[in-house]
Amino acid sequence: MNSPNKQERFEWLDAGRALGDLSPEEEAEWKSLSEAVTEEDVSDETSEFSLDAIVATLEQGLSSAVSLPEELKDQISARAKDFHQPVDKEVTIGEANARGEGIEEEDENIVRPSFWSRPAIGWAAAAVLALLLIVQDSPDGGGGAGNPSLVEQVESDPAFLRRTFSGAGEEADSVGEVLWSDAQQQGVMLLGGLPENDPTVSQYQLWIVDPTRDDVHPVDGGVFDIPVSASGLVAVPIAATLSIADPAAFVITVEQPGGVVVSKQEQVVAIAKS
Template sequence: MNPDSQEDRFAELSAGLALGDLDAAETRELEELCEKLGRTPDGSLMMTAAALDVALGESEEMPPELADRLWDLAGEKEAPGGATIVEPAVSPWHRIVRHPASGWAIAAVLVLLLALQGMRGGNGSAQRLTADRLVAESSDLLRLGFSGLGEFEAAGGEVLWSDDRQQGFMRLTGIPVNDPTVAQYQLWIVDPQRDADSPVDGGVFDIDARSHEVLIPIDAKLPINEPKAFVITLEQPGGVVKSKQETVVALAKL
């Protein structure tokens, strides 16, 4: 299972845990993913599920001004890139009959949906926030642009890396969608202080058709001291221990 699939499955199982509908096998799977990803299920999901349960049984009327604002928010959608598209004033949400519990219920549902959206990382808002924080807080931030090579000349983007934090991301554009059963992309980090002839494996990843820009976390298998270049290659499914660099996709270097 690739990193994006693991994150998606983690989010799905975490939501199931919050809703209380995991069976024994799914619970064990979630425990294994928690250990592998170094994560724990978001406690906000638990609280939101409980709030939803309470809200659906609530009989007290919500204050009119708060109810109106929530119904307005329910008609808003987020567009790619973080922009917000506001739907016309008359939306399907406004046609729902407002029984006494509906205001509180929609509030709980909105919070639950936002929590779920934030957990889906791969290229989700949580990943973007982490990358933005890295840029804002890293005094040693290395920022290099990718250049596509050969048949991948349309590839571009940038790499962000911090030696102090041993953390980084790639923002990639123009890289073709791959079939993970046939081949996968792999990042290599050239660090002369370690071994210029043996780049460090920076992780295997896939590109799908979900978005124009893809945000990929760097998964360096060894500590990086002073990187001089980042190379993306196309390898066999699962990646390789040492690349022959027969198919180089993009390069970012000092």
């Protein structure tokens, strides 16, 4: 039977392997310990649901690849032992026998931690969930190492356009800005003052005024929502339906769910002029 220290070490390394931060020496140690750990020491639940599988499942919620910050990895590893509270089944059974209860060590009377309370699984799941929160709260579109955010992509164009949104009507205090690249034909809005909306009742819609195309009918820039959970700046990618050559203004209106083809502009909430 493997010692508690060996089992604990294996689970520690297994968590690190799921995070992808093991050194070559630790990887070799993990392989050696994984062969030494018996089926009795690693529950059927852990065998069926590996750490790698958990991490892979949680990472499916990411729309782009983002690396977990090294500082956060270190914090998770440093605090891992605080959550490890192994059950000493031999002492528990010994105490019961001392009271004359005659308990034998059998599968049905051995207390094992549940699947999600196993430390290695908890550490890996917590790390990926923390990563999801980082991406969700990022105001720049969630770009990570080797994967520039939309803001960074637009700003890489030396001739990119940046304009400030001025609120209109009841949303006069709203703030935000729009970034647009003619060369890339893409852009993003960073909004921090528009109230949340119920998409079943109404949605926001962006319109791009381009005099080179049509002075009367602006180009549809996409429909979007401001979620109730939004805090700080909300990054909204621009989805222009036609190519833009010389944007003179960006206008945000409130429209029916799904947006409209031609806006009456009865409820304009923000304008950014060139």
